[in-house]
Amino acid sequence: MTKLSFEKRRVGKTALEVTTLGLGGASLAGIFSAVPAEQARATVAHALDVGINYVDTAPQYGLGRSEHLVGDAIRERRGDAILSSKVGRLLKPVKAAEQDKGAWVDPLPFNQAYDYSYDGVMRSFEDSLQRLGLNAIDIVYVHDIGVSTHGAEANKPLWAQLAGGGYKALRELRDSGVISAFGLGVNEWEVLMDAFALGDWDVFLLAGRYTLLEQTSLHPFMSTCIERGASVVVGGPFNSGILVGGDKFNYAKAPDDIVAKVRAIEAVCKDFNVPLPAAALQFPLTHPAVCNVLPGPRSPAELDGILDWWQVKIPAELWTALADKGLLAEGTPVPHTAA
DSSP states (O other): OOOOOOOEEEOTTSSOEEESBOEESSGGGOBSSOOOHHHHHHHHHHHHHHTOOEEEOOTTTTTTHHHHHHHHHHGGGGGGOEEEEEESEEEEEOOGGGOOOTTBSSOOSEEEEEOOSHHHHHHHHHHHHHHHTOSOOSEEEEESOSHHHHOHHHHHHHHHHIIIIIHHHHHHHHHTTSOSEEEEEESOSHHHHHHHTTOOOSEEEEESSSSSSOOTTIIIIIHHHHHHTOEEEEEOTTGGGGGGTOSEETTEEOOHHHHHHHHHHHHHHHHTTOOHHHHHHHGGGGSTTEEEEEOOOSSHHHHHHHHHHHTOOOOHHHHHHHHHTTOSOTTOOOTTTOO
16 A cells, blocks of 8 residues: 555644554554464554554553564664553563463563552663663653552552652653653543643543543543643544444443444444444544544554545534434534534
């Protein structure tokens, strides 16, 4: 496929400009089913070849595997890519019998330990540079802090680590020019409102909470991002697969009410001759806070399918029709109302 022309949007108040379509590195590390290393590297290379300039990875993904593979793919063409990784987990080598693989099929031989402290953030950042084989990361996210990952009680001391030193570490990294932007990468928008109380952030990677199916983060989170000059990267635009013909929503079997809503949305899309996945992929960008949509294809062929959906022309009337039928949350920006 030839190089495509992607719109670029600025990340918060920084000088970074990312293509509105990015590449997420979780699936490439083999979640639920294996992805051969060469296939993973080829997917990253293909993304860069077609003009995507934003790639996201994390220590958690394959317990280091994703960072190694992403580093391999972009090392010789670093200028083509804006790269993000994450802090909050340190990887400790373990024997095979002691490893907690989680959902990773073929992870590297490590277990993860949570650490959001000043020293933990700095150590995590340095470790990521080593795994990537690079001398710079552009964006750093605090990964999976919050109640949904840790539970209410266990999250309290971890949040205290972030408030007591982790946030300071991120500010130092950015203000000294080591990184260009920082934020949080989570699945729940509520913790991001707590984060605003700690200070300013450049960008948030929010998975699944601002999609064609769910706009629970619209108020107060997305509106606060506009007020505070922070951008949003939307991960999980297909809500675990339910918007591309799967039966999963939020990593579990979709309940009946969700299935019914998806069918209603799909019926409107059919009226406009627009594939549901194309609408799902492009919908988040109707919000002015969103700078990027971040799907996670597992192969160059899957990426080509995403690119086909990306190039579907969607009439503004489709979004209006969804809003008129009550299938979008009240106040959702669509082209006829967007600022």
